[in-house]
Amino acid sequence: MDLHTALGPLQLRNPLIMASGTFGYGWEFRDFLDYSRLGGVIAKTVTIRPRKGNPPPRTCETACGVLNSIGLPNGGIDEFLRVGLPYLSRLDTCRIASIAGETVDEFVEMARRISNQGGADAIEVNISCPNVKKGGMAFGADAPATEQVTRAVRAVCAVPVIVKLTPNVTSIGEIAAAAQAGGADIISAVNTFLGMAVSWPDARPMLGNIVGGLSGPAIKPLALRNVWEVARSVDIPVMGVGGIVTGADVLEFMTVGARAVQIGTASLVEPTAMERILSEMVAELDEHGFSSAEQALGRFKPSQGPSCCR
Ligand code: SIN
Numbered sequence: 005m006d007l008h009t010a011l012g013p014l015q016l017r018n019p020l021i022m023a024s025g026t027f028g029y030g031w032e033f034r035d036f037l038d039y040s041r042l043g044g045v046i047a048k049t050v051t052i053r054p055r056k057g058n059p060p061p062r063t064c065e066t067a068c069g070v071l072n073s074i075g076l077p078n079g080g081i082d083e084f085l086r087v088g089l090p091y092l093s094r095l096d097t098c099r100i101a102s103i104a105g106e107t108v109d110e111f112v113e114m115a116r117r118i119s120n121q122g123g124a125d126a127i128e129v130n131i132s133c134p135n136v137k138k139g140g141m142a143f144g145a146d147a148p149a150t151e152q153v154t155r156a157v158r159a160v161c162a163v164p165v166i167v168k169l170t171p172n173v174t175s176i177g178e179i180a181a182a183a184q185a186g187g188a189d190i191i192s193a194v195n196t197f198l199g200m201a202v203s204w205p206d207a208r209p210m211l212g213n214i215v216g217g218l219s220g221p222a223i224k225p226l227a228l229r230n231v232w233e234v235a236r237s238v239d240i241p242v243m244g245v246g247g248i249v250t251g252a253d254v255l256e257f258m259t260v261g262a263r264a265v266q267i268g269t270a271s272l273v274e275p276t277a278m279e280r281i282l283s284e285m286v287a288e289l290d291e292h293g294f295s296s297a298e299q300a301l302g303r304f305k306p307s308q309g310p311s312c313c314r
Contacts, residue, residue: 005286006296009043011264012189012241013164014126016043016098019254019297020278020285023245023268024049024102024128024168025074029088030095036275041282043264044098047088049130051103052110054080058135059212064201069220069247070269071199073213075135076104081114085121093123100166104130106139108156116160126163129154129188132170132195134217144170144195147182154186164189166243171230172198177237184238192243192266193234194227220269223247228256232304235261249277251284258300 007018021044027033029047039045057077064071078084084101092099101124105111111129118124131144131153143149150167158165167183169176171194180191196217201210227246235242244262248254249270257265270277285297294300 005289005294006298007282007286009263009297009301010241011243014044014098014190016264017041018043018282019258019262019264020282021046021098021100021243021264021266022271022278023266024100024130026268026271029084029092031091033271033275037278040096042097042278044100044125045092045095046100046102046128046266047084047092048078049076049102049104049133050078050081050084050088050114051076052081052105052114054078054083061210061212062216064210064216066199066201066218066220067222069218069222070272071201071211071216071218072196073135073211073216075213076133076140081117085117089118089121089123098125100124100126100128102128102130102168104133104136104139105153108153110139111153112156112160115157115165119161119163124163126166126190127157127161128166128168128192129157130168130195132168134170134172134196134198134215135213141170141172141195144168144179145173147178150179151182151186154183154188158187166190166192168192168195168245169230169234170195171226171246176230177233180234180237180242184240188240190241190243191234191238192245194230194246197223197226219247221247221249224249224253228260231257231262232260235302248281251281251286251288254281254285255288255300258297259302260304261302263301
């Protein structure tokens, strides 16, 4: 089975990429995963200064999903360049750094320094974190701000720029088009959906930050709809993210236009999930007579009416 896929300028061994925030900078999963079997990895988002993150509890399990209000804890860009990026750069897969700024200047400074140091094959611009007060989703919820930050990062980056979008907007297609207009090479869709959980007996929130972002299988149909809309709105490649836990899930996202997918929450509950999902995807493709992953791309035929099979 030919699993290779091209994500714009990035050539991937297969379409499965480990999502940001679910494996640190690589060493946390070194005993569980053979990175050379993955399409790529995206490091935990880094910020210009070290951050402690949000008050605990930071996660809460819900029906078919996880709420998180992590708040981008990390050691800051200096530590990332000293420790995180050198480790990441040794992994035998496509290595992607992730940045989140409070201002355009912060995004630009981090992108420039990562690009100049080398070791990352691409940079994901996280304009979609729902758990921080400054920056975060504020950029990704506004089309002109999305275009502005994308253009500024693109101008200082020697590697492909990936823009990660939030689904917490009225029209994600407009935001995706703004990222493309700013020069994005690739879109990631989507980050988590804003949600909350409460304990009714004592009438208190379950998360220290009160609200958080929902991920996991509960959001898969929502993410799939967003990815379809994004794929119809831009000409650049799209990475699908949201609730993928099986090989069939991957192929559903590819069918509606994602050239690759990111796996996140599944790895938190099952550290070897990516290898299982890859085997399932191969078995699914084989069973349905496909000889390559790319044959599954963009085949969606809504005009033919609803399916009678599953
Ligand atoms: C977080 O650290 O709060 C999660 C990262 C994100 O949602 O972008």
